[in-house]
Amino acid sequence: MANLQKPVLDTTPLTFGIEMEFVFGFHSEELNLADGVTNHPYSIRKDLSYRARSDRHLTRVNPSKYPRRVYNSWGLKRKAEPKILAYETQPQEIVKRILDKQCPEIASRIEGTMLPVDKTEKSYDKWIVTVDHSVCGVGSKNIPKWLPKKVAQVDAEHWDSYGIEIVSPVLKTDESAYRKEISKITDALHGNAEDKYGAFITNQCSLHVHVQAPTETEVFEQLAILLLIYEEEISRLHPAIRRPEHPASKLYINSNRLALVLEQDQGHINTADCSTAALQQRNITIQHIQEAIEQGHHIQRPDGTFIRAPMSRKQLAAFMNYPLNNRNPLGDRNRLVNFTCAVRPNAADGQKFAKTIEFRQAGGSLDKVLIERWVEFCVQLMRLAAFYAKNEERRVRSWDESYEEAGEEKKRIDVFCLLEEMGLDEQAILFWRQRVEMYRERREGSRDDVSDDEDIPFDDEEGHCGYEDSEDTDNEDRGDSSDDNSDNNDDNDDDRGHSGGGSSSHHQVVYGG
DSSP, X not given: OOBOOOOOOOOOOOEEEEEEEEXXXXXXXXXXXXXXXXXXXOEEEOOOOHHHHTSTTXXXXXXXXXXXXXXXXXXXXXXXXXXXXXXXXXXXXHHHHHHHHHOTTSOEEEOSOOOGGGOBGGGOSSEEEEEOTTOOOOOGGGHHHHSTTTOOGGGGGGEEEEEEEEEOOOEETTOTHHHHHHHHHHHHHHOOTTSSEEEEOOTTOBEEEEEEOXXXXXXXXXXXXXXXXXXXXXXXXXXXXXXXXXXXXXXXXXXXXXXXXXXXXXXXXXXXXXXXXXXXXTTOOHHHHHHHHHTOEXXXXXXXXXXXXXXXXXXXXHHHTOOOOSSOTTOOSOBSEEOGGGGOOOOTTSOOBOOEEEEOOSBOOOOHHHHHHHHHHHHHHHHHHXXXXXXXXXXXXXXXXXXXXXXXXXXXXXHHHHHHHTTOOHHXXXXXXXXXXXTSSOOTTSTTTOOOOBOOOSOOTTOOTTBOOSOOOOOSOOOOOOOSOTTOTTOSTTOSSOOOOOOOSSOOOOBOO
């Protein structure tokens, strides 16, 4: 058992980007109700039943697959038309207006649902205010619980909420300006007590960090190996709801270890046990993991014998984002870490897609310190992979490997050993120690354990199915029309579901585990 000296990591600047998901609450007075099609203002419908909200012209998800994440905002109605519409960009317009006023020096623009074909390198030239279809509102009656300093229960009927995502431009690790921009944006979104809007985080929200993908194959491999070995330890930095073993996380952030487990036992991806203990019980050693990545597949020789050969980058991405299928030919991006962005081919018109590794595990946050710490973690893990690529003797060899520090025996496969290896300073490690302690025990039903998904009502006595026969009333409140491409609900790069935040006179949104 030897001492372990801290490695000296390369500090070459890397590019990265962040995606902040949150729920945005707003008073009806903030909505622009003008309708450029009919020249009459929209009217708002606040009494939409669950049945009406789950209709496919309102919701962007498949209600049979995601019944607890259907559209949950107010409906909009054009004069003399029976169909009830969903918001188009009205909530984003409020956010953009706030940013323009509070942070005029920060360039931003509004986008609708960003499909994969939209995500070229040139797309990320400024901050983008878009929508995330995995984040729902909380229901008007519940908004006072989330914004208690802004909204009294008596005024709740005048407030709606909607799932928003703010995407950064391409940022650089050697430029500190992004920290100020994140701070100004998060402060603006929170607003003051007197403002008739405010952002908040539910457990449907995520914080995604895209880091420039390594070009060297060895670094690509070592990053994958690090993630497979330390997956359970890294999960200690996050609450229970953001860990792959949690039932609510399976569809959105499942384990990167699935290929290791299911290649031996063809089970279902949503029930596979990918814990470290399960790997050890299956006699999956760290050497097995290293060989699976570095000598990944068999090639048949002309004489009929087989040799092992390293995986291509595309094959490695498929391994880390197992399984492949017709819908996900590069692999399923809904993993703790998404490698598929790093191997996307260029667009049909020749435009290049950003080649990144997407870290998806972190829960949503508008805490500038937490955002900066998670960005630092992702970047430094990439740099540690580059170090291991050149220093084979420093790589961990077994599940029980240990080292000595100040006369004390410590385990290599421990999140705090990893943080030290990554070169994080004492302040950063203290931050993560506090987080680990906060999330140490999973307490069923606690804030860190519940999904914040809508409970499906037992009955739906007045389901309007999105249509109404009554005469219009010129309501001064308003929103806008439904999203295009409603069948592409799984194409938004940040999860699946629907945004929203309406109230219903029939059903109140309740939260379950």
